[in-house]
Amino acid sequence: MLLIDALQFLAQALYVVLFGVTLGQLLRHPSRATLEIALFFGTAAAVVALALLGAVLRVSQAPLFTAVSASLLMGLPYLLLRLAATFSELRLIYVRAAEVGLTLVVVSLFVVPPPYPLWMLLALVLYFVVVAVGASLSFVFQGSRSSGVTRRRLQCVAWGSGLLGLDILVAGLGATMPAFVEFWTVVGALCGLGSGVLYFVGFAPPLWLRRTWQEPALRAFVARSAQLVREPDIVQAIRDLEDRTAAAMGAASTIGQWIEPEGVLRFYVRNPNLHPRDDPADSGYALHADLGVFDLEPGNMIAGRAFAQQRPIFSSDSARDDPRYAEYYRSTGSLAAMAAPISAGAHRFGVLTVYAARAPVFADSDLELVQLMADQAAVVLQSRALIEDTTQSRARQEAARLKDEFLASISHDLRNPLTAVRGVTQVLERRIERDGTVERDRLASALSNIRGATNQMASLIDQLLDYARMQGDRPLELTLSSTDLVELTRRTVDSYAASSERHRIQFEAGVERMVGEYDAARLERVVQNLVGNAVKYSPDGGVVVVRTMTERSQGKLWGLISVEDHGMGIPEADVPLIFDRFHRAANAAGVPGSGLGLSASRQVVEQHGGTISVQSEVGRGSTFVVRLPMACQAGGA
């Protein structure tokens, strides 16, 4: 008997203590959830108090007293179901049904005088068990959908509710089978104690237990974050941190990255549709759905405040604490929110937020954990920033090296044609000095040598100009004038046709004129570059075909210049990169070149609003096509 008394006393004491704890929570964070939790344990404590009072005043058998304390007891599963509805997406109809049941129960308790008939006892037990199990299932379901500490807490509440139902079932069984009354009492007391402990753990877990539960998630978070330092994509790294935080907290998580030059906290939005569309100008935030980012000014919303004040903030009802954005919090399901600044020393990297549509998921002490994870995130982001700095300075060094190399190679290459020109002219001078004249054939070949050398120099100087222009990726200042592309192309082709003996350069004009506003000098260099490449990369000679034609597409008229060679071609892997600066095809190693011509050409063409493309096959040759927008006065046919 002593054991049973002790068990019962413990269970009762636990419910009274829990009432005290939850009352404290209610006073510190008044919200619907804390109110309902306190109400549940208040009712449980009242049942305990009434039982004690009844025993002391010896009125336990009084009908009114029995009706009141039984009604309170019967109200417990209903309150539990309401709690379940607060925690999860429980359909309202179940709550309404429980309310109808409770009304019937209470009415019958006051109308039927005790001792109650068996059928009524059975009905009461049935009502209690069904509602308690229903609430329990709802918590189980909600628990299975969450993770981390929240999941464990909800599981405890679910088991506690199950045990509470069992307690009453046992009491009912005890009433119908009085032969084993002691056994039933022990089982009932155990169930009561068990549910009390589980409720305590679920609704108000002590800090050490919370820490124990959090540890695996926190470990996973730290382990993963170490790898994130090397994740090449910053957005991916941030998303991963968010996922890890969400898993550890059992709630949604977002990170706002501090973009200092723009003065905003930038959140990388996964589903822009979840955010309210209309953001008024003075809202303090802006959603750029097309970019998938949400920019928030510091000081606004819970996240912006935590960042501006550099301290963690917890709001169990953000709509109430920050009414300006109440509608936003409601529509995004962030009525409960925690935010902690991600900072390392004086360096501010952003803000970590954890939020849920329902407040009771969080407790005060979770805020410490969020700050801990924010600090870890700061370590990750700071390491990344350092690595990025190093990479950038290395890239600058590499660019400087390429520049030096390029300039050295150009000045080296300029010396050869200069040597030829100087040598040939001095040979001619010496002959004139010696013989008074130079024979016709020698003069002709000397002039051809000089022209070849000067062409070489001109092309090197063009490369130098292209390079100088591309330093710093400055856009070109186009000098537009009315230009005929057909005439421009013909001129370029003619100048090349004379200088190459082994190549035949053929020009086919599809239309008489292709007039538009173009930068003639620059486009001429583009055509020169393409024809020059066609010759250069056809070491065995052959026909180069240059065509001009017009094309109508996308409702616009385009002027096309194509250059087709039958040379070495471009390997498939190099084709997509062939217009990149310094990129040269794998098979171009034996052919002199800077890797700049095509990238400069692309820049010129694109700044005209046009495109440049290539089709190529190794061993069969390449065809480059320049498409330039035209005014609609294409002449000829």
Add this chain to the structure above:
Amino acid sequence: VSIVLVVDDDANVREAIQWALEDEGFEVETAADGLQAIQRGVARRPDLVLLDLTLPVLDGYRVASDLRAAHGTNLPILAMTADGQAQAKAMRAGAYAFVRKPFELGRLLEIIRQGLDG
């Protein structure tokens, strides 16, 4: 008649030097890359090699050492360079002298004569 082997990958440069030397009464052989230079230089011993050190296929240092292996260390080699450390490079190749592009014709001929005399 002295035979001079002119090795340079630039056709215009080869041509200019060839004309200048032929006008002075030399017999001129030419080669456009390192392999050609070794083949021609080994097949027929030149009296002097005018050698550009930056060459395709095989570089000038290789040409110098192969020709010396074939004809002895007293084969005079005159190095031509278009870049900075001309002297150091010429010494590395074992040349008796060097010229930097672009050079004066008179100066080139003077150095060639020194090489042949000496």
